[in-house]
Amino acid sequence: MAMAKPKEDALAARLQSLATPDARGWLATARTEALARLQAMGLPTRRDEYWRYTDPAALNAPDVPAAARFDAGDEVEPFDAMDRLRIVFVDGVFDAEASDDLTLSGVRIERLASAGAADIHWAQGLYGVLEARGHSPVARPFAALNSAFATDGVLIHVTGKVAKPVSVVYLHESKTSDAMLHHCVKLDSGAELTLLENGPAAARFNEVLEVDLAEGASFHHIRLQGRAHERRAVTHLFARLAQKAELRSFTLTANGRLTRNEAVIELAGAEALAHLAGAAVGDGDFHHDDTIFVTHAAPACESRQVFKKVLMNGAVGVFQGKILVRQAAQKTDGYQISQSLLLDGDSQFLAKPELEIYADDVKCSHGSTSGAIDETALFYLQSRGVPRAAAQGLLVLAFLAEAIGEIADETIGEDIRARLEHWLARHSAKAGQ
Amino acid sequence: MLEINNLHVKLQEEDKVILSGVDLKIGPGEVHAIMGPNGSGKSTLSYVLAGRDGYQVTEGSARLEGAELLEMEPEARAAAGLFLAFQYPVEIPGVGNMTFLRTAVNAQKKSRGEPELSAAEFLKLVREKAKALKIDAEMLKRPVNVGFSGGEKKRNEILQMAMLEPRMCILDETDSGLDVDAMKLVADGVNALRGAGRSFLVITHYQRLLDHIKPDFVHIMAAGRIVRTGGPELALEVEANGYADILGEVG
Numbered sequence: 001m002a003m004a005k006p007k008e009d010a011l012a013a014r015l016q017s018l019a020t021p022d023a024r025g026w027l028a029t030a031r032t033e034a035l036a037r038l039q040a041m042g043l044p045t046r047r048d049e050y051w052r053y054t055d056p057a058a059l060n061a062p063d064v065p066a067a068a069r070f071d072a073g074d075e076v077e078p079f080d081a082m083d084r085l086r087i088v089f090v091d092g093v094f095d096a097e098a099s100d101d102l103t104l105s106g107v108r109i110e111r112l113a114s115a116g117a118a119d120i121h122w123a124q125g126l127y128g129v130l131e132a133r134g135h136s137p138v139a140r141p142f143a144a145l146n147s148a149f150a151t152d153g154v155l156i157h158v159t160g161k162v163a164k165p166v167s168v169v170y171l172h173e174s175k176t177s178d179a180m181l182h183h184c185v186k187l188d189s190g191a192e193l194t195l196l197e198n199g200p201a202a203a204r205f206n207e208v209l210e211v212d213l214a215e216g217a218s219f220h221h222i223r224l225q226g227r228a229h230e231r232r233a234v235t236h237l238f239a240r241l242a243q244k245a246e247l248r249s250f251t252l253t254a255n256g257r258l259t260r261n262e263a264v265i266e267l268a269g270a271e272a273l274a275h276l277a278g279a280a281v282g283d284g285d286f287h288h289d290d291t292i293f294v295t296h297a298a299p300a301c302e303s304r305q306v307f308k309k310v311l312m313n314g315a316v317g318v319f320q321g322k323i324l325v326r327q328a329a330q331k332t333d334g335y336q337i338s339q340s341l342l343l344d345g346d347s348q349f350l351a352k353p354e355l356e357i358y359a360d361d362v363k364c365s366h367g368s369t370s371g372a373i374d375e376t377a378l379f380y381l382q383s384r385g386v387p388r389a390a391a392q393g394l395l396v397l398a399f400l401a402e403a404i405g406e407i408a409d410e411t412i413g414e415d416i417r418a419r420l421e422h423w424l425a426r427h428s429a430k431a432g433q
Numbered sequence: 434m435l436e437i438n439n440l441h442v443k444l445q446e447e448d449k450v451i452l453s454g455v456d457l458k459i460g461p462g463e464v465h466a467i468m469g470p471n472g473s474g475k476s477t478l479s480y481v482l483a484g485r486d487g488y489q490v491t492e493g494s495a496r497l498e499g500a501e502l503l504e505m506e507p508e509a510r511a512a513a514g515l516f517l518a519f520q521y522p523v524e525i526p527g528v529g530n531m532t533f534l535r536t537a538v539n540a541q542k543k544s545r546g547e548p549e550l551s552a553a554e555f556l557k558l559v560r561e562k563a564k565a566l567k568i569d570a571e572m573l574k575r576p577v578n579v580g581f582s583g584g585e586k587k588r589n590e591i592l593q594m595a596m597l598e599p600r601m602c603i604l605d606e607t608d609s610g611l612d613v614d615a616m617k618l619v620a621d622g623v624n625a626l627r628g629a630g631r632s633f634l635v636i637t638h639y640q641r642l643l644d645h646i647k648p649d650f651v652h653i654m655a656a657g658r659i660v661r662t663g664g665p666e667l668a669l670e671v672e673a674n675g676y677a678d679i680l681g682e683v684g
Contacts, residue, residue: 380523385481385511385541398527
């Protein structure tokens with residue numbers, strides 16, 4: 001298949017800038033295969049339909065666009081009060097001193113950088129495997145690039161119920177860091193895990209998370225992408241769910257110049273459940289893209305997509321969400337909602353919701369809205385003595401409530417609500433309305 | 434308490450005059466009723482006093498205990514002691530009624546430099562006031578006015594009034610959409626708040642609400658002005674003969 005010249009050039013330039021990773025063990029094979037996939041598809045350009053609303057140039061560029069480190073001041077780190085196993089990466093480099101010991105009952109945790117050299121490893125059956133499946137029908141070149149070049153990551157194999165959440169913390173120090181991490185999470189039948197991620201990670205971050213859930217396994221994923229204003233990130237969550245498995249994933253994005261979060265979910269076993277949610281708040285130079293592809297391949301599965309964005313001062317939000325229901329997936333229950341609240345006339349929301357259904361007995365609903373703050377409600381609150389800014393904050397939080405409500409853990413949900421409240425108190429639309 | 438002088442108001446977007454010289458003086462502890470046909474400007478008067486956008490005051494003043502209301506933000510008017518019970522209370526999905534009430538009460542206290550209520554103090558107070566209005570715990574937990582019946586919405590307005598303890602209360606067609614029992618309940622709620630330090634302006638189409646909330650003065654409004662003022666008997670006259678006679682008289 002011939003590749004368009006600009007894609008070929010972009011790929012060549014990028015590959016030249018990347019160091020060839022250490023090639024030993026099972027990982028070497030996986031990398032070679034991923035590189036071959038990447039070479040067949042090339043890097044995306046704005047001309048690709050899938051990248052029409054988000055310009056991938058800054059994600060492609062051989063030189064990392066600089067991003068100043070963000071100082072959150074004396075703000076408490078997310079999940080601080082929780083008992084958790086902390087794994088710290090600074091600009092994509094593992095920080096052994098800051099990290100906890102990786103031993104925990106019910107789970108085996110290893111680093112990709114060390115486990116990759118083995119001849120045989122369980123992650124062989126997962127690393128790059130879901131990523132490779134995820135290119136049909138749409139290519140996801142940044143994920144293939146990641147499988148080929150990721151320098152590290154965490155491999156988590158859960159055999160039972162894990163006593164505490166595994167928390168991956170991404171710190172950003174260097175102005176021009178370019179981090180690529182690849183995590184694999186495998187849950188055995190009936191196993192349970194909560195994975196927490198937080199932090200900006202690097203000036204530019206490319207993350208892949210592949211999740212394989214066996215029958216009845218339950219995986220909770222909560223991600224806070226960090227408040228650094230100038231960072232850029234492209235992330236992929238690939239997951240395959242066996243019968244009665246459960247996946248709940250929530251992402252909070254506040255700030256960041258460019259964020260593209262893709263999720264590619266396959267409900268492969270009957271009665272599996274996948275809930276994906278996101279809350280994004282952006283002020284000014286902020287471009288946030290949620291691109292979701294949920295495949296119902298088995299009967300009686302449930303999927304929910306709840307994505308909310310609050311945009312002001314020229315911020316841009318993108319949502320591309322698809323539910324594909326295969327013929328075998330009778331009794332599917334699919335729901336998708338994407339909404340944006342535009343706090344001024346300069347901000348923009350671009351949405352492409354899609355349903356593709358081949359089964360005849362399904363329940364699928366989707367909706368997408370974009371609107372301004374409700375002036376009548378604002379006046380009502382003000383008339384009761386609530387100052388305009390606080391009233392607006394209340395209404396914005398109310399708008400985000402459905403997405404935050406997807407977080408199963410109430411303490412985390414409350415914490416995220418409080419963080420958003422503070423964020424809203426610091427930011428306001430200049431134009432006003 | 435409230436003194437409105439020669440108030441002229443037009444719609445901001447179109448050049449349409451709604452109020453053309455309203456004069457009204459309400460003393461402390463008094464209850465005034467404004468009646469009048471549709472389109473006479475009754476609701477506009479209440480919105481302008483509360484500070485809603487979309488209206489332009491071209492002339493006149495409205496003072497609450499000497500302070501010019503028309504220059505204040507809506508929240509400042511509320512903190513100064515003004516309360517408007519809406520004809521159509523607004524539904525706010527996602528904001529719990531309790532959160533809303535507590536935010537409002539504490540915002541007003543804060544702006545007056547008074548200490549805010551603790552969660553426990555607030556809860557005790559709201560339960561007590563809600564009980565009198567037959568508002569159950571479930572209604573307090575629900576999002577503001579969402580899924581409330583017409584009667585529940587109006588009772589919720591009175592609950593807010595009871596919690597905020599304003600000095601000047603404006604009731605904009607609080608009787609609309611209420612059956613007799615609900616109207617009685619709302620009126621009882623209002624009457625419980627009557628006192629020397631609190632005044633009321635009751636806007637209504639019909640005399641029946643005034644059977645329950647007995648006014649000291651009744652004003653008839655037409656074409657953006659108060660055209661006649663009298664005692665409670667004026668409301669009965671309207672009830673018996675309609676507005677036509679009075680309006681014909683005034684010309």
